Amino acid sequence: MFWQKRERGCGSFFALGQPRAVQRSGSGVLLVQRKNKQGKALPQPVVKWAGGKGQLLDRYSRVFPPAFNAYHEPFAGGAAVFFAIRRRGWSGKAYLNDLNPELINLYVVIRDNFPALMEELKVHEAHKNNRDYYYEVRNWDRNPRQFSRLSPAKRAARTLFLNKTCYNGLYRVNRSDYFNVPFGRIKNPRVLDGDNLQAVSLALQDVSLTCRDFEVALAAAGPGDFVYLDPPYQPLTRTASFTAYTRDSFSLLDQQRLARLFAELEQRGCWVMLSNSYTPEIQALYQGYSIQVVQASRAINSRTEGRGPVEEMLITSYRPRDQSLLE
Numbered sequence: 001m002f003w004q005k006r007e008r009g010c011g012s013f014f015a016l017g018q019p020r021a022v023q024r025s026g027s028g029v030l031l032v033q034r035k036n037k038q039g040k041a042l043p044q045p046v047v048k049w050a051g052g053k054g055q056l057l058d059r060y061s062r063v064f065p066p067a068f069n070a071y072h073e074p075f076a077g078g079a080a081v082f083f084a085i086r087r088r089g090w091s092g093k094a095y096l097n098d099l100n101p102e103l104i105n106l107y108v109v110i111r112d113n114f115p116a117l118m119e120e121l122k123v124h125e126a127h128k129n130n131r132d133y134y135y136e137v138r139n140w141d142r143n144p145r146q147f148s149r150l151s152p153a154k155r156a157a158r159t160l161f162l163n164k165t166c167y168n169g170l171y172r173v174n175r176s177d178y179f180n181v182p183f184g185r186i187k188n189p190r191v192l193d194g195d196n197l198q199a200v201s202l203a204l205q206d207v208s209l210t211c212r213d214f215e216v217a218l219a220a221a222g223p224g225d226f227v228y229l230d231p232p233y234q235p236l237t238r239t240a241s242f243t244a245y246t247r248d249s250f251s252l253l254d255q256q257r258l259a260r261l262f263a264e265l266e267q268r269g270c271w272v273m274l275s276n277s278y279t280p281e282i283q284a285l286y287q288g289y290s291i292q293v294v295q296a297s298r299a300i301n302s303r304t305e306g307r308g309p310v311e312e313m314l315i316t317s318y319r320p321r322d323q324s325l326l327e
C-alpha cells in the first residue's frame with residue numbers, strides 16, 4: 001500500500017505544532033488570525049491568485065505530515081499553504097517556485113528589498129482608484145525593451161498594484177505575454193499593506209525562490225521533505241480551461257509528467273500532497289494513492305458562470321493522520 005512509508009533516516013524533523021494562527025467562528029467557519037498575541041502581523045498571501053488555497057486550509061492542515069525536513073511548493077502562486085505553515089511557527093528551509101517571472105520577482109523583492117518596494121507602492125497607492133492610471137501601468141509591458149530595464153522593485157510594485165486593482169485579481173497574459181486583465185473598479189483596494197508585507201518579508205528570509213519548470217525545481221527534494229503540488233487544474237470541461245497564469249498552458253501531457261514525478265518523489269521518501277480537479281483523467285493518474293474529495297468554491301474564474309462550489313481531489317502519497325478523512 002502506498003501510504004505505508006519507509007522509515008526516513010533523518011534526524012532533523014521539525015514537528016508542526018498545533019495551529020496557533022487559526023480560530024473558528026461560532027458558525028464553524030475558519031478564520032485566519034492576522035496577528036499573534038503580541039499584536040505582530042502574521043504573514044498572509046500578498047496576491048489573490050486563481051486556485052488559491054486560503055478557503056481549504058483547515059481541511060488541508062489535517063492532512064499535512066506530522067513532521068518534515070524541508071518544504072517545497074513548485075507551483076507557488078499565492079503560496080497560501082506555505083504562509084499557513086509559517087503562521088504555525090514552522091521556520092525550516094523552504095523552496096518556492098513558479099513559472100510566472102513577475103510573481104517570483106515580487107517575492108524576491110519582498111524578501112530582499114522591502115524598503116524600495118514600499119516606496120514604489122506609495123506612488124501607486126495615490127492613484128489606486130484611477131482607471132486611466134491603471135491602464136497606463138498595465139501597458140508598461142507593451143514595450144518589452146523598456147520593461148526589461150525597469151528595476152525589480154518597480155516591476156514588483158506593478159505586479160502587486162495590478163493584482164489588487166484589476167478585475168477579480170486575475171493574472172492573465174496573452175500570446176505576446178502582455179497582461180490583459182481589465183480594470184476592476186474595486187472600491188478600496190489594499191495596495192499598500194505594510195504590516196503584512198513586512199511579515200511576509202520575514203517569512204521569506206532563507207527561502208529559495210526560483211522560476212523554473214516544476215520538474216527542475218524539485219530536483220533537490222530529498223527524503224523526509226514535504227512537497228505540496230498545486231498545478232493548474234485539469235479543466236472540468238473542454239471549454240472551462242483557466243490556465244493562463246503564464247503564456248504556456250498546462251496540458252494533459254504535463255499532468256502525466258507530474259504524476260510520474262509524484263511517484264518518483266514518493267520513492268525518494270518525500271511526503272507528497274497534491275490538489276487537482278475531480279476528473280476521470282486525474283483520478284486514473286493517481287490510482288492506488290490516498291484520495292479525498294473536498295468541496296471548494298472557485299472564487300476566480302474568467303467567466304462568472306464558472307464560479308460556485310466544485311469538487312476537488314486531495315491526493316497524498318502517505319496515509320493522513322486524520323484517518324476519518326479517508327474515503
Ligand SMILES: C[S@@+](CC[C@H](N)C(=O)[O-])C[C@H]1O[C@@H](n2cnc3c(N)ncnc32)[C@H](O)[C@@H]1O
Pocket residue numbers: 049050051052053054074075076077078079080081097098099100212213214215230231232233245246250
Ligand atoms: C493553481 S496555481 C497555484 C495556486 C497556489 N497554490 C495558491 O495558493 O495561490 C498554479 C501555479 O502554477 C504555475 N505554473 C504553471 N505551469 C507551471 C510549470 N510548468 N512549472 C511551475 N509552475 C507552473 C502557475 O503560474 C500558477 O501560479
